[in-house]
Amino acid sequence: MSVGVGTHANLVTEEIYAVMYEYGEYYLKAPKYRNKNNVYYGAVTIQKGYFAEQIICE
Numbered sequence: 562m563s564v565g566v567g568t569h570a571n572l573v574t575e576e577i578y579a580v581m582y583e584y585g586e587y588y589l590k591a592p593k594y595r596n597k598n599n600v601y602y603g604a605v606t607i608q609k610g611y612f613a614e615q616i617i618c619e
Contacts, residue, residue, distance in 0.1 A: 565589030569599055581606045 566588050573581040583601040588594035 571601065573604065578610065579606050579608050 566586075568584055568586045570582045570584045573583050575581075581604060583604045585596055585599060585601045586594075587596040
């Protein structure tokens with residue numbers, strides 16, 4: 562059962578050794594935090610070497 566809380570992410574850049582995503586969140590029960598415009602609040606960079614093998618999900 563969903564409580565109306567979630568996140569969204571956008572791939573910013575992908576290089577040989579790392580990927581960078583920007584992310585945002587939403588909370589549907591409070592109009593102030595619904596984030597209708599998908600505003601991104603931060604970014605995270607993930608080094609590809611942390612994963613045992615590359616997994617592609619489509």
